[in-house]
Amino acid sequence: MLTFSILTPENLALALLVASLAGVVKGMVGFAMPMILISGLGSFLSPELALAGLMLPTLTTNLWQGLRDGPRAAMASLGRFRLFLVVGAVCLFASAQLVGILPAGVLLTVIGAPLVVFAIWQLLGQPVTLREASRRIEVAMAVLGGSLGGLSGVWGPPVVVYLTALGTPKAEQMRIQGVLYLLGSIALVAAHTGSGVVTPASMAFSAALVPAALAGMWIGYRLQDRIDQAAFRRATLAVLLLAGLNLIRRGVMG
Incomplete structure (x- = not known):
């Protein structure tokens, strides 16, 4: 078997x-699958294989999440955040070519620290809000x-900060994240076809993780449907x- x-x-x-x-965490709050996969898999696999492993599970779960409310709602979200998608895709393709060349530690730490401050500030009841986009x-x-x-294969936290600051309702935030992350997942796979990360063996491994991720996400959806907007916001934060703490850990410890 190729995976073995x-x-x-x-x-x-x-x-x-x-x-x-x-999958359970993603079903509950709509993000963090790449973070958990890259951290968990990276603890016993090579960074390249861990990055490849997260690709197909994130793609399939984002497809489910983005289309959960139907194609029309997904297209509306796509139109609303088209600028974010275009700019993010360009940066993703550009930075993917630097894997193995540019040390990511500084970038991970610089991004992780503000996330920690933002989340703690919000959880302490000091909201950071944007009146409009x-x-x-x-x-x-x-x-x-x-x-x-x-x-790193992890692009969700900045999206969550922006949507949370806008006070986006739970259902809409889940859908928007799904649509944004779906296109990001496609771009990630495409960007790494020439970097050496995407190979027949690594994609077979990634495909083997898809059923487990989908099953976990189904459980997460059941839990998320039971909580209100306030609880959803606290869980997201x-x-x-x-x-954020994980990004700092990876940036400092490698």
């Missing part, structure tokens, strides 16, 4: 467990998200705080 040619059955079983956990802030978040995504 690049990792042991024990490592595959552990990878399936990580994918299931990532700002093109400059949207472009800035797209640059951060795209650059981070190309280097808690995961965002963990995401």
